Amino acid sequence: MPPHHIAPPDHRTAGTTGDLPRVRTADEARAAVRILLPALAEGVIRRRRWAMATAERLQADRGAIDTLRDLRARYGAGPLWLPAGGRSLVLLLDSGDLARGLRETPEPFSPATPEKRRALEQFQPHGSLISRGAPRAVRRRLNELALDTPHPLHRVAPAVAGRVREEAAEVAARATRDGLDWDLFARGWWRSVRRIVLGDAARDAHDLTRRLAGLRAAGNWSLLHPRRRLARAEFLVRLQRYAFQAGADTLAGQLHLGDTGPEADPVGQVPHWLFAFDAAGMATLRALALLAGHPEAAARARAELTGADLAAPAPLPFLRACVLESVRLWPTTPVLLRESTEPTRWGDATVSRGTAFAAFTPYFHRAEPGGSYGDRFEPDIWLDGRAAENPALVPFSAGPGVCPGENVVLLTASTWLGVLLSGRTFTLDSPVRPHPRAPIPATLNHFGLRFTARRG
């Protein structure tokens, strides 16, 4: 029987999702408590420290992954109708369906869902991700040009590497004395990010990042939070000042390469970049935690660094693969959300326009049949073609809505790791430690990571 025709335990045809299996009320409640609630509590747009610590203690993502695995075993692999709070929501459980949703973006599966729009509008009213129609096409293209999407080494990679080297070296020196935690790392990380995006004049513009953090915190509440229009205007005015002065060796300085007409709003794309670099910082420190717990991999990383001149941009394929493993094991976009712009067919079922489709990526990355590496740290999958073959692995999404910043992230993160690891060994002191003899923890609180750094 094809997956979309499996008779569900509680099959109803009422509502907008036609003949799709609908989860039983008890399962609906379980999904809300074990999947939706932890993700919302942790903060989708800006992570909350207390919630991340609690989620790590409870290993919340393990519960969510197991719940989805169980739903798939009982209802079949096809899309599952899960009415949530009055919203017509379809859960995707099969990597083929996920691939379709991503391939058919932005039409008929738009990334600009009302929830995402309200959340991101708090600080990026004209961002590509929340735009539709012609403005989306122009803004998407502009992002691709400015971020030099297809190239592993961005055209301003020498400036990126140089800036990272300076900021990371300062953090590394402090870490060797005092140890490394999130706060020390994040201070240096943000200095490097502001310099990479906006130029050296923005190095100490902590105020800009703080204002953005406040708006992102409001974004966590999505539809439930009123728009903070004044705070947003104040943030955008400050951002514009830096962006207009940004030199040609910065990411903002690359925005002139595309259509800069009013529909494009070039500077209006930059808030998303700054926001998303936070995720890149989490991924970098978590990659360091993986390496600290896997001495053989750390030795391979150091071998890659021998002779590499980090002031010049280096490809560092192994360290890039470690960062990709970090976002596979702990995706920083845990829910990929789409909304259908027209009725769509799924097997025999027709699902009406305006339905939300959700894919929970921690489940796909670890539990979707097809990868024996699920709960292990195995960077080689990104080097030997196994990851490319598996449509379930989408830490940077895929298809026409794939993250246009992936290569910039991998360049920045691998260079940071390269500087930290050059001549230094890191060991993890915080209680949750990934290592090869146990499944990699499903939830890792980046705020709680603490390392000792030794020379040698």
Ligand code: HEM
């Ligand atoms: C670890 C770091 C990052 C990860 C894992 C990541 C992942 C993603 C994912 C999954 C999406 C699709 C979101 C969706 O469909 O709702 C996305 C979109 C996007 N990302 Fe990233 N991202 C990262 C960092 C960055 C950075 C640093 C930039 C810019 C410098 C960036 C620029 C963008 C843009 C502009 C979009 C929207 C694309 C569109 O409108 O089609 N990302 N990213």
